[in-house]
Amino acid sequence: MTYIQSLIDAIALGALYGLVAIGIALVFGVMRLINFAYGELITAGGYTLAYLNGQPAIVGILACIGVVLALALVQERVAFRPLRGASPATMLVATFAVSFLLQAVFLLAFGSRGKTVGELGRLNRAWHPGSIHVRWISLVSLAVGAVLLAATTLILNRTNIGLHMRAAAADFRTARLLGVRANRVIVFAFLLSGLLASAVSILLTVQDPLVTPDYGVQVTIFALVGVVVGGLDRLLSATLGGFAIGFATSFVGDRLPTSSTQFLPSVIYGLVIVVLLLRPSGVFAPLRRAAVERV
Amino acid sequence: MTRRYVDGTLELLGPLVLVAAVGVVGHFTSSARQLEFENALVQTAIVVAIYIFIGNSGVISFGHISFVALGAYLAGEMTLGAQQKSFVVPNLFPLLRDHTVGIVPSLALAAAVGLVYALVVGIALMRLSGLPAGIATFAVLGITYNLLSYWTRIGPGVQALPLIPQSGIWTLTVGTLVAVAVAFAYQRSRVGRRLRATREDPAAAQAAGIDIYRHRVVAFALSGAVAGFAGGMLVHELGTISTAQVPDLQLTFITLAMLVVGGVRSLWGAVVGALLISGLDQFLGDAEQTIHIGFRLHLPAGTRLVTIGAVMALVLILRPSGITGGREVRLPRRGGSHGRIAAVPTAPG
Numbered sequence: 001m002t003y004i005q006s007l008i009d010a011i012a013l014g015a016l017y018g019l020v021a022i023g024i025a026l027v028f029g030v031m032r033l034i035n036f037a038y039g040e041l042i043t044a045g046g047y048t049l050a051y052l053n054g055q056p057a058i059v060g061i062l063a064c065i066g067v068v069l070a071l072a073l074v075q076e077r078v079a080f081r082p083l084r085g086a087s088p089a090t091m092l093v094a095t096f097a098v099s100f101l102l103q104a105v106f107l108l109a110f111g112s113r114g115k116t117v118g119e120l121g122r123l124n125r126a127w128h129p130g131s132i133h134v135r136w137i138s139l140v141s142l143a144v145g146a147v148l149l150a151a152t153t154l155i156l157n158r159t160n161i162g163l164h165m166r167a168a169a170a171d172f173r174t175a176r177l178l179g180v181r182a183n184r185v186i187v188f189a190f191l192l193s194g195l196l197a198s199a200v201s202i203l204l205t206v207q208d209p210l211v212t213p214d215y216g217v218q219v220t221i222f223a224l225v226g227v228v229v230g231g232l233d234r235l236l237s238a239t240l241g242g243f244a245i246g247f248a249t250s251f252v253g254d255r256l257p258t259s260s261t262q263f264l265p266s267v268i269y270g271l272v273i274v275v276l277l278l279r280p281s282g283v284f285a286p287l288r289r290a291a292v293e294r295v
Numbered sequence: 296m297t298r299r300y301v302d303g304t305l306e307l308l309g310p311l312v313l314v315a316a317v318g319v320v321g322h323f324t325s326s327a328r329q330l331e332f333e334n335a336l337v338q339t340a341i342v343v344a345i346y347i348f349i350g351n352s353g354v355i356s357f358g359h360i361s362f363v364a365l366g367a368y369l370a371g372e373m374t375l376g377a378q379q380k381s382f383v384v385p386n387l388f389p390l391l392r393d394h395t396v397g398i399v400p401s402l403a404l405a406a407a408v409g410l411v412y413a414l415v416v417g418i419a420l421m422r423l424s425g426l427p428a429g430i431a432t433f434a435v436l437g438i439t440y441n442l443l444s445y446w447t448r449i450g451p452g453v454q455a456l457p458l459i460p461q462s463g464i465w466t467l468t469v470g471t472l473v474a475v476a477v478a479f480a481y482q483r484s485r486v487g488r489r490l491r492a493t494r495e496d497p498a499a500a501q502a503a504g505i506d507i508y509r510h511r512v513v514a515f516a517l518s519g520a521v522a523g524f525a526g527g528m529l530v531h532e533l534g535t536i537s538t539a540q541v542p543d544l545q546l547t548f549i550t551l552a553m554l555v556v557g558g559v560r561s562l563w564g565a566v567v568g569a570l571l572i573s574g575l576d577q578f579l580g581d582a583e584q585t586i587h588i589g590f591r592l593h594l595p596a597g598t599r600l601v602t603i604g605a606v607m608a609l610v611l612i613l614r615p616s617g618i619t620g621g622r623e624v625r626l627p628r629r630g631g632s633h634g635r636i637a638a639v640p641t642a643p644g
């Protein structure tokens with residue numbers, strides 16, 4: 001029975017990391033930019049929820065979505081639009097700088113002690129079918145993850161803007177020559193990824209209600225690792241990568257003997273290195289020769 | 296003298312003189328302020344170490360602070376007296392527990408451990424490039440942090456390692472000068488030039504018979520050695536070390552940002568970026584405590600980090616190739632853009 005318990009917990013965490021992974025991969029697809037400051041979108045959502053504690057839940061949720069979308073737009077317009085076409089290393093370090101700056105602003109504005117989100121806490125209550133212990137939030141995470149993944153896939157495959165995004169992801173220059181509007185596509189990708197970030201804020205604050213200036217960093221780093229391990233070039237492989245890293249962290253953590261759980265990060269990072277060496281273009285990427293990246 | 300030798304001399308002398316000037320000015324300031332100059336020197340050494348690999352190869356690495364950390368812990372542990380070790384780090388491996396050396400030999404040991412660790416990591420990972428390389432080196436950082444935090448056979452675990460003998464600003468100045476000289480010697484050497492060729496055009500370099508993998512491993516190991524050495528300097532500057540300081544994510548980002556802000560493609564850029572950001576950081580830190588510079592300046596607590604972040608972001612947005620544009624120190628040339636590499640417009644948008 002404990003196996004099933006571990007599995008359920010692992011799937012729930014995997015769904016959350018999968019959501020973060022989609023957000024990162026969407027922007028990467030159209031802009032070749034790994035947005036490290038994605039974590040600060042999640043943090044901003046968390047603070048919004050914390051400051052609207054007394055209000056009805058729906059107010060908090062809507063405000064959270066609004067604030068995160070606004071911040072995503074600001075990031076795109078102020079920081080990342082001028083950087084288009086810079087070298088990948090510069091873009092990556094610039095997103096670090098933006099992340100660092102936003103964390104410093106949060107620290108200055110809200111202090112280092114953190115704010116607690118209370119409103120949706122009752123989702124932490126458990127449901128007990130048999131001897132298993134399932135928190136409602138696990139089921140909600142899973143459902144939200146599935147719905148948003150499906151919605152994103154539908155948008156990408158069934159709408160005009162989705163078609164433009166896929167074209168831009170395949171070959172940005174040619175897509176522009178054929179009339180795809182670069183700014184529109186990129187802004188839309190940022191909006192979509194912001195929407196996902198706000199969903200992550202809402203789900204994450206239920207499980208971990210104390211919002212600090214570096215709240216979103218940890219989950220972003222892990223999801224980012226997952227995205228690269230899974231395969232950055234396709235949305236599905238990136239999402240699966242994010243899911244896999246969340247799943248592995250939770251599952252391996254449950255299964256390690258208690259005396260060695262403190263070495264869990266080493267185990268996970270060790271696995272990451274092995275996987276990257278075996279499949280540099282991603283575990284879930286289609287099998288083909290990755291000749292370009294290998295030397 | 297031909298232009299080539301003039302250029303070469305300037306390329307070395309520019310950074311050396313700048314570092315030496317920081318050391319000299321630091322020596323003549325009050326002892327309270329001296330610490331800030333020492334910080335700047337050590338950070339410069341770390342950034343130069345990172346530059347040796349990233350600048351010459353064009354491959355990003357988040358793992359270098361691991362080598363700094365290992366160097367710092369080893370140099371710290373090896374200079375502690377036997378009695379101090381018995382109560383601070385009682386579980387160390389016998390080899391670490393039973394020997395004690397002076398500051399300078401401990402720096403050599405730090406460089407050696409950085410070299411060995413980076414060589415092992417490099418042999419394993421240098422076939423990767425691009426983002427997978429970045430993430431794999433990041434995983435190395437994660438593992439190093441995890442092991443140093445919890446494995447009490449190699450360090451004090453979550454506690455700090457205190458009571459380490461401190462060195463003066465001269466030792467640190469000389470150490471940073473050595474790091475700069477090593478970086479210069481490498482980038483002017485045959486192996487260094489070959490690696491720079493692979494940075495510009497991997498396919499052409501390979502076609503010319505350059506073994507990219509082997510040259511990257513060499514640069515990674517050398518840069519690991521200098522990083523370990525810089526870690527040794529760090530521990531002897533602070534007199535104490537804990538995993539909250541190295542191998543820390545924040546230090547990784549700050550040092551990378553220093554390198555990119557200065558200009559990732561030149562040694563001059565690495566030194567200028569490190570000294571500028573570090574100097575600004577210390578200045579703002581003082582201003583939060585109130586300073587007098589002709590007038591009284593007092594900044595509210597927290598402005599330091601915001602300003603540093605904003606400056607880094609602004610420089611990267613306005614000048615993506617860094618303050619120096621990735622060029623070394625040069626005499627002004629006639630004919631304007633000769634010797635520059637024209638920016639290749641690959642820009643989407």
